[in-house]
Amino acid sequence: MKKIILFLSIMLTGIMTVNAQEECKISFSGYLGTGLAMSTPERTPVTLHVIGYYNISSRFSAGVGTGVSVYEKTLIPLYADVKYKLSAPHKFTPYAECGCGYSFAPQKNTNGGFYFSPTIGVEWSAFKKNKVLFAVGYELQEFERLKQFENQYINAEFQESLSHGSVALKVGMTF
Amino acid sequence: MKKMVLISSLLLLISSFWSCNKDLVEYSQGDIKVKIVEGDEWLHDFPLFLGINKKNPPQVAIWLEDTNGNYLTTIYASYKIAHQAWQSANGNRRKEALPCWCYARGVKYADGLYLPTKDQPLTDAMSGATPRKGFDVKITPNSNLKKFIVKVELNHSIDFNDSYPKSAKEGDPNYSGGKEGSGQPALVYEAMVDLTTGQKTFNAQLIGHSSSDGTSGTIYKDMSGITTAQNIVKQITVTIQ
Numbered sequence: 001m002k003k004i005i006l007f008l009s010i011m012l013t014g015i016m017t018v019n020a021q022e023e024c025k026i027s028f029s030g031y032l033g034t035g036l037a038m039s040t041p042e043r044t045p046v047t048l049h050v051i052g053y054y055n056i057s058s059r060f061s062a063g064v065g066t067g068v069s070v071y072e073k074t075l076i077p078l079y080a081d082v083k084y085k086l087s088a089p090h091k092f093t094p095y096a097e098c099g100c101g102y103s104f105a106p107q108k109n110t111n112g113g114f115y116f117s118p119t120i121g122v123e124w125s126a127f128k129k130n131k132v133l134f135a136v137g138y139e140l141q142e143f144e145r146l147k148q149f150e151n152q153y154i155n156a157e158f159q160e161s162l163s164h165g166s167v168a169l170k171v172g173m174t175f
Numbered sequence: 176m177k178k179m180v181l182i183s184s185l186l187l188l189i190s191s192f193w194s195c196n197k198d199l200v201e202y203s204q205g206d207i208k209v210k211i212v213e214g215d216e217w218l219h220d221f222p223l224f225l226g227i228n229k230k231n232p233p234q235v236a237i238w239l240e241d242t243n244g245n246y247l248t249t250i251y252a253s254y255k256i257a258h259q260a261w262q263s264a265n266g267n268r269r270k271e272a273l274p275c276w277c278y279a280r281g282v283k284y285a286d287g288l289y290l291p292t293k294d295q296p297l298t299d300a301m302s303g304a305t306p307r308k309g310f311d312v313k314i315t316p317n318s319n320l321k322k323f324i325v326k327v328e329l330n331h332s333i334d335f336n337d338s339y340p341k342s343a344k345e346g347d348p349n350y351s352g353g354k355e356g357s358g359q360p361a362l363v364y365e366a367m368v369d370l371t372t373g374q375k376t377f378n379a380q381l382i383g384h385s386s387s388d389g390t391s392g393t394i395y396k397d398m399s400g401i402t403t404a405q406n407i408v409k410q411i412t413v414t415i416q
Contacts, residue, residue: 040260041258041260111197112196113196144196147299147300153247153320156312156313156315157199157200160303161307162304
């Protein structure tokens, strides 16, 4: 049942994306990010994400993001993303954006978890077609990993639940 | 309509992933599960700023002793004490956090304290972020270890009450590390495990509290003055699978 839901969801998403492309309302952004760790254990994240948007209006976009996030483990996030431009387009256009979803853990002995990242930023029309993005916000990434050790007395294992909150700093570009 | 379908499908897609998570710890016959069931006071308010509080889980250490009370090995210790990663402690090393475990372990560091340091933390694989709810640890003892004691020590920071107030001064019998200290001292539970009897479940009993100022590893049986700290855990069991 889970697989069916997953398959149908992917199919629907794909179909809608193709239809959206026909209307030429698609845009993409790529972000390179890091952050200032706020939680314990501390871990400075490194993220490389790509977001595909469906431009619902000139100021409001919704889409899907994915990429790679590196914490103690490498994660692959998949999230819904909404973006709202706070003013009409200028050379510098402020915007608010929020991504919310789930990160997969491709490595063994790791479970993925909740991903949430609200940010505010500014689009800089530095080039004719492309815009440079600067954003700051918050990023929450949860996941679980197995910890194991062995000594002369025992083997021990436990599941560690990590919840990394950080001040997110991102630079990117629209395509 | 298309937008609705798109959004719905995305939500379905994302929500379906949560159910994909698996238990990372798998138990086989003979393995031992040390299970801590959280009580009503598992999470404790810790002030951040502007009156905003964060709910913090307790510091926890689990270790083994032989039947004579000699320390054998740590099974688990919370990340903050294991790595000296306290937040907002103003330099307090928090020796009053889990003194029974620290003294049982018996490793003295350069500053004379029995606490791991940032430079010499506990083995990383033995430490973890304390979960926001109960958790369990799997242990597989070697073939020679048939009788042993599982000890668990738990403590909240700034868990002050009338008997262990913030205002207590160093040297007072109820001093617990000052305003960034413990308040109510750490509590210690133990379960005597004997693998030769065929018994499958051993319930840990509360055996006392630790030194409130962290200056010794003594366990005090007098529980007067300990209030909410007794509800940090509901139950601790050691179960043979």
